[in-house]
Amino acid sequence: MNVQTTEEGYHYGVIRRAIELIDAGGESMPLDDLAARMNMSPAHFQRIFSRWVGVSPKKYQQYLTLGHAKALLEERFTLLEAAQNVGLSGTGRLHDLFVRWEAMSPGDYARKGADLTIYWGWFESPFGPALVMGTERGICGIGFAAEAGAEATMEDLLSRWPQATFVEDPMRLRPWVLSAFGAASDRLEPVPLYLIGAPLQIKVWEALLRIPSGQVTTYGELAQSIGQPRAVRAVGTAVGRNPVSWLIPCHRALRKSGGLGGYHWGLPVKRAMLAWEAARSEA
Structure with missing residues (x-):
């Protein structure tokens, strides 16, 4: 690595x-x-x-x-309907992420990445080694290896689009990565995302993008926001299959009880992300 x-x-x-x-x-x-x-x-x-x-x-x-997640849910829970009006560029604070995104068509998704070139590279992040993947249109994958390990993280993201051509080229991705993790806060560039997923997954990921930094929601609220209040389990699965961790903030989804729930890249990583955002929001 x-x-x-x-x-x-x-x-x-x-x-x-x-x-x-x-x-x-x-x-x-x-x-x-x-x-x-x-x-x-x-x-x-x-x-x-x-x-x-x-x-x-x-x-x-x-x-x-240990009580931080529950306190977040009590103090910083956001209704997604209200959050929809916030705007993805935030309020101009340096730690806010400026994200623009577009989704692959369902037909292209069904082809599992065929005729798609995906560039990749390893980078350091505040949450451990990060594997970042992207197309010409934007970042399509971020995985964290601190808990899962480098080999498993690579296999995980490669398996998402098995028919794609993968090319190692970290320098192509570096400007987006620096902006994504805030290292270039004085020269912040937009971070484009290229979402590659099934239609339901795209809806859930779009809802996640509406949650402001430093706030949280529940899996049930996510299901409500996409018009499928009884599909909490399916929504939870879609959250877990989010390929662009951190930028599509699946770490902001908690159980109704205030428990962290699961996290694809390990609960210590999720706790660190929530603490990082809450601290910077207050600052």
């Missing part, structure tokens, strides 16, 4: 290791201890962490408590 080793990649690696330590610890870790584990001075570590996450390490740890 050839993960990029740019300055952004190095900093992402630092943040990823810090998040893993915070998540695994269960209790708040002092700044000095975290910095020492990163082989950095406390001041340097605090600057890097705050730059990428938007808040201090101490503040971030508050969002990784």
Whole structure:
């Protein structure tokens, strides 16, 4: 696995290791201890962490408590009908993602990617190594290997479009990836998505795109929003089959009870994403 080793990649690696330590610890870790584990001075570590996450390490740890998902559901639950009016470009805050998307036609989807060239590359992200895939039209796949492993992540995304031609070309994807993860926040470019899925899946993914950053919804609410209130299980399956994790925010879907539910790339990754967004939204 050839993960990029740019300055952004190095900093992402630092943040990823810090998040893993915070998540695994269960209790708040002092700044000095975290910095020492990163082989950095406390001041340097605090600057890097705050730059990428938007808040201090101490503040971030508050969002990784066991009750965080339930609190999100109580305090930041969004009705998708209202969220539909928000707009995908957000309010101009640096951490908001500017996403535009288009969907492959049902007929093209049925051909399983035939005559489609998909470029791919490995990148560092705040949530571990990320496998990113894209066509000429935009990103069509993002998978995270921190829990699943690199080989399984690659096999998973390749299997989505078995008839496509796959070409390794990370530099083609890099500008979109930097914008997607916020590394280029001072020169943010639009992130185009090319959604490749069945019609029901596309409807569910479109609904997910209407959930503002830092807020959450339930699987039942998603089913309501696409006009199929009894199809909660099918909607949950479509959420799990989302190929563009993070940008199509399936991590924002929770159980009605406030439980995290499942997550295709591992629950630690989902918890880190929710905490990251909540922290930056408050900041």
